[in-house]
Amino acid sequence: MIDLEVRLEEPTSLPDVIALLVEHEGSAKVIAGGTDILVDMKNGDLRPKLLISLARVEGLDAIEVIDDALWIGALVTPNQLVADERLQAWLPALVDAAQCMASYPVRNLATIGGNLCSASPSADLAPSLLVAGAEIVIYKQEGEMRNPLSDFFVDVRRTMLGSAELLTHVVIPKPPPRTGIAYCPFKLREANALAVASSAARLTLEDTGAVSDARVVLGAVAPTPLLAARSSELLVGKKPSSELFAQAAAQASVESKPINDVRGSETHRKALVEVLTRRALEEALHRAQTGGAA
Numbered sequence: 525m526i527d528l529e530v531r532l533e534e535p536t537s538l539p540d541v542i543a544l545l546v547e548h549e550g551s552a553k554v555i556a557g558g559t560d561i562l563v564d565m566k567n568g569d570l571r572p573k574l575l576i577s578l579a580r581v582e583g584l585d586a587i588e589v590i591d592d593a594l595w596i597g598a599l600v601t602p603n604q605l606v607a608d609e610r611l612q613a614w615l616p617a618l619v620d621a622a623q624c625m626a627s628y629p630v631r632n633l634a635t636i637g638g639n640l641c642s643a644s645p646s647a648d649l650a651p652s653l654l655v656a657g658a659e660i661v662i663y664k665q666e667g668e669m670r671n672p673l674s675d676f677f678v679d680v681r682r683t684m685l686g687s688a689e690l691l692t693h694v695v696i697p698k699p700p701p702r703t704g705i706a707y708c709p710f711k712l713r714e715a716n717a718l719a720v721a722s723s724a725a726r727l728t729l730e731d732t733g734a735v736s737d738a739r740v741v742l743g744a745v746a747p748t749p750l751l752a753a754r755s756s757e758l759l760v761g762k763k764p765s766s767e768l769f770a771q772a773a774a775q776a777s778v779e780s781k782p783i784n785d786v787r788g789s790e791t792h793r794k795a796l797v798e799v800l801t802r803r804a805l806e807e808a809l810h811r812a813q814t815g816g817a818a
């Protein structure tokens with residue numbers, strides 16, 4: 525049961541949200557789409573006395589191009605991501621990730637900010653944002669700060685955000701030419717299923733066709749999204765080939781740290797990482813060669 529004693533405030537500005545969070549520290553929580561927090565409250569895992577809705581705060585629900593970067597407001601929904609033509613050209617892997625989330629009605633409610641702030645290891649949006657080198661904008665009483673998304677995740681369902689801090693935007697830099705990014709999750713059903721394991725891969729190619737930059741990030745196989753550093757390094761400076769991708773995928777599997785749970789065993793997840801990483805690298809290469817992300 526959700527505690528009916530909970531009160532709802534709907535401030536219209538970021539300073540007002542922060543003022544409420546400071547005033548009610550320890551008993552207030554921010555709510556965006558509510559698709560995670562209301563489940564936590566229903567399960568009794570969270571009992572806030574005050575919910576502070578972000579819905580009326582202006583400027584958080586748009587996708588804009590500013591200074592050669594794509595700024596995505598924290599309230600942008602997965603369905604908005606899917607429909608945005610600039611994002612389809614710029615980072616199609618994020619569109620794929622948004623498209624495979626949950627179900628259509630949930631994708632209309634959920635937000636990118638909530639997905640990142642929930643910090644579930646199996647969440648779909650973080651891996652492709654991480655390989656793309658995304659940053660986040662954090663708003664607090666002292667002002668705004670911009671941080672790499674790679675610093676954001678601290679542990680299972682824990683981020684670097686303080687109790688009176690908000691994520692306001694995700695900033696995606698324009699990918700360099702000849703860059704391809706792909707996201708491959710494995711889920712037990714087509715709808716309303718979290719990833720058992722996932723892999724996002726990024727490849728940037730030189731004129732010669734060799735890999736000048738590579739990143740592999742794994743989801744659902746560690747407490748936070750995991751950069752497979754050695755797998756990524758192994759790709760740089762080499763010509764892409766099936767053998768190289770098989771080697772990098774096997775290395776990613778070695779670097780993964782999955783657990784056994786209801787959705788999959790450690791062994792199954794390690795095997796999945798190898799397959800998903802190879803597929804993600806192949807798709808990233810295709811996109812890099814055909815201008816998919818540039």
Ligand SMILES: Cc1cc2nc3c(=O)[nH]c(=O)nc-3n(C[C@H](O)[C@H](O)[C@H](O)COP(=O)(O)OP(=O)(O)OC[C@H]3O[C@@H](n4cnc5c(N)ncnc54)[C@H](O)[C@@H]3O)c2cc1C
Nearest residue numbers: 556557558559560561626634635637638639641647648691
């Ligand atoms: C049926 C179902 C299926 C799902 N399937 C998937 C799936 O396939 N893949 C997937 O990744 N997720 C899935 N989810 C999880 C969920 O939809 C996402 O994590 C969603 O993006 C969370 O966003 P929200 O706006 O609903 O967050 P909320 O529930 O409103 O908030 C989540 C948490 O983040 C905090 N928060 C929210 N916004 C901010 C902000 N801007 N700044 C600071 N803190 C903030 C809240 O205080 C709360 O702690 C599913 C959920 C359901 C109910």
